[in-house]
Amino acid sequence: MERSMAVYERRGKVVVVPQGCSSARRFERPPARVLGSGDWRAVGAAALRALAQYEEGLPEPPITGEECSPAQTALGIPTEEEFVRGLRLCGINIEEGEITVLPFKFKGLKRGFGGMPPKAIRVPATDDPEALGRLIAEGLSRSRPAPLEGSLLMLRKTTVYERQGKIAVVPRAEKVTEYEFERPPVRVLESGDWRAVGAAALQALAEYEEDLSGDTDPGEDQEGKTVTRDALGLHSEEEFQRGLKICEVRIDVDELEITPFEYDVRFGSNPMYEQEISAPVTDDPAVLGELIREGLARSLPAPRDKAGKA
16 A cells, blocks of 8 residues: 655754545645654654554545644744745655655745655665665755745746837736736837846846735736737737747746747737746846747747737
């Protein structure tokens, strides 16, 4: 039978948390065991006990909106924001005689932690607490924690448009309803000055916000005119789309992704994920500008005489 559990490490403490499974999902459950970081034999022994406590067919835990991890409760930390600061996490799974230690990375308060399969450790299963403890120590070292200070917003986005020699770099934001929109200030630059484009994109990425409230769309006025069209001095969507190239710039934790878009006469602009560019996060405007240049080069615009026509 498959068995699983989770291990947290935070500021000199290791928390070993059993898991269980309902008919719908896997979840953590008490008792969480708190140990000192560095005593990996004791951690391994606690992990073996937690794996032995794994159960399937459990009733679904109630969802109240105020749940917190058993690890957070065991450490006595009142808020999730404080809990995740510097927190490392790995999952332990045993199945068919193999143990997998899966490190996790912090993806922001809204998205929590996500697994890192390329960093996973897979070895034959063991009941040696010392050996298991060492595997856990290695898995935790590969985990990517939340920052100790500063913003916990790990996802940032901006959109870059190119049309007839002009570049428009447009900040974005997200409402509490998860509806995303573009908003001022739109920075308009000359095509070809890619360092300046990179600098504008860094500014726009820094302006990204989540969980905004309000009923109106700051990116569109009452006549449906978008902030980008207005910044480029255009009056209709059809005119705006002609010859338009688009790419999205996205920072997701420690990865930079540039996604080109293509124009479809039926559905408008759609992402071209097969043409996506991935690179390490950079704060060098020249480097970012060149990546944006390549992303726009891969974009497929509407023909100058067919935009908006089916």
